[in-house]
Amino acid sequence: MKHKISLVFVALLAMVAIGAQPVAEKSVDSPLEVHFAVMAGPTGFSSVALNKNEGRIADDIQIAMQVFPSPNEVVARLANGELDFACLPSNLAANIYNKGVKIKLAAVIGNGMLSVVSSDGSVQGVGDLLGKTIHVPGAGSTPDQMAQLLLKEAGLAAGKDVILDYSVASPAQLAQLTIAGKVSLAMLPQPFVSMILNGSKNATEVVDIQVLYEDLSGVANYPMSVMVVREQFAKNHPRALAQILKAYEDSVAWVNAEPQAAGEAIEEAGIMKAALATPSIPFCNLVFVPSQEAKEEVQAYYRFLHSFSPASIGGAVPADNFYL
Structure with missing residues (x-):
């Protein structure tokens, strides 16, 4: 009887221990699929290294990238939750945020060009x-x-x-x-x-x-393109979010350092022909500036736009909660 009670007690402890462990976002066998949209043209250039290894940026994270010719489809998919991340013109990101689409600005990925x-x-x-x-x-x-x-x-x-x-x-x-x-x-x-x-x-x-x-x-740069993340994704997958941001930062560095290989990858992804992309990469001001570091320059640009055309950014300079 004592032996049976001991076995039951050990089993209960094991169950408690398992229950106390944080739940993994996805197992290696079933990675978290992240829906990522980029635009054809320079806005999409810096993303292409995410496509390496068929989009598997970590054992448990798979990037499913789509390239769109214009922003309209991207906006609709962000609004209905089909996309987790998108690279967009910065004024458009502010516009859809002001119209109620639940997104956060994650990083500036391209300054003026x-x-x-x-x-x-x-x-x-x-x-x-x-x-x-x-x-x-x-x-x-x-x-x-x-x-x-x-x-x-x-x-x-x-x-x-x-x-x-x-x-x-x-x-x-x-x-x-x-x-x-x-x-x-x-x-x-x-x-x-x-x-x-x-x-x-x-x-x-x-x-x-x-x-x-x-x-x-008096401001050094204006952000032409940004990466946004769906608010719910950022809340539900903080660890994956951090890994994706790091992977994107690495992608920007690779594209800037290897324009020839990057141009080929850009063409393969359907973003632009390599003959156009490769020679322009050094002049495209591709960067990765996390949201909070970029905030001052982004806000200055939005104030600049708002002073001239409030409608261009959805009627108002975005509030602080726009920034990740």
């Missing part, structure tokens, strides 16, 4: 823009917002002192027209700036928007 390019070198700087027409790819786009903001800060009125032409919405098409000399001035992001400068011996960079932004605002 815009330039005004001249097809013939006839314009040398901001002072020469008076009376000129600048082609911008899409009304309401980040290039458009920055063009209008910076013209205003420089004391030039869009539509009066400088004409902004939105007739060519495709950055790739606008770049080709600039190379051909059919467009005199264009404001474009990388990799299209590099594409123009490499494609035409007459083309020149007129204005580095990042330098102008710092001169006018």
Whole structure:
């Protein structure tokens, strides 16, 4: 009888010990599948090392990455919980947060990479823009917002002192027209700036928007792209969250250090052709700045946007709980 009681007691202790252990987020045999969205173009460049080992960034974490041509589908999937992470333009992240989508800004992954390019070198700087027409790819786009903001800060009125032409919405098409000399001035992001400068011996960079932004605002950088995480995922999977952020930081470092291999991976992922991506990577300002470290510069950029167009960020500068 004593022997039986001892066995029962030992069994009970074992059950208690098992119950006291933290529950693993997922076993190695059944890894946690993380749904991750990136955009075609430079916003998606820094993510590609996550695809190594078929997305298995840890024994118990599997990244399922999807590439989208435009933000609309990403926003819808974030809103209904189909996505756990997404890389987005920073103003769009603020916009959907202000519209009630439960996300947190996890990190800045890309700083500014815009330039005004001249097809013939006839314009040398901001002072020469008076009376000129600048082609911008899409009304309401980040290039458009920055063009209008910076013209205003420089004391030039869009539509009066400088004409902004939105007739060519495709950055790739606008770049080709600039190379051909059919467009005199264009404001474009990388990799299209590099594409123009490499494609035409007459083309020149007129204005580095990042330098102008710092001169006018006093802030060194503006965040063009960010990584967001679904609030519920961050709450439910803190350990996985930390591992994913570290893996992304490592991915950024690899892409910057190995542009040739990264370009091939970018093309394989369906983000952009390697011939365009590889030469532009050194100029794309790919970074990884955790949310809290980036907060001051992000807030400054949002205040800058809000002062000009509150609707561009959803009507308000995001509150502190937007930041992870």
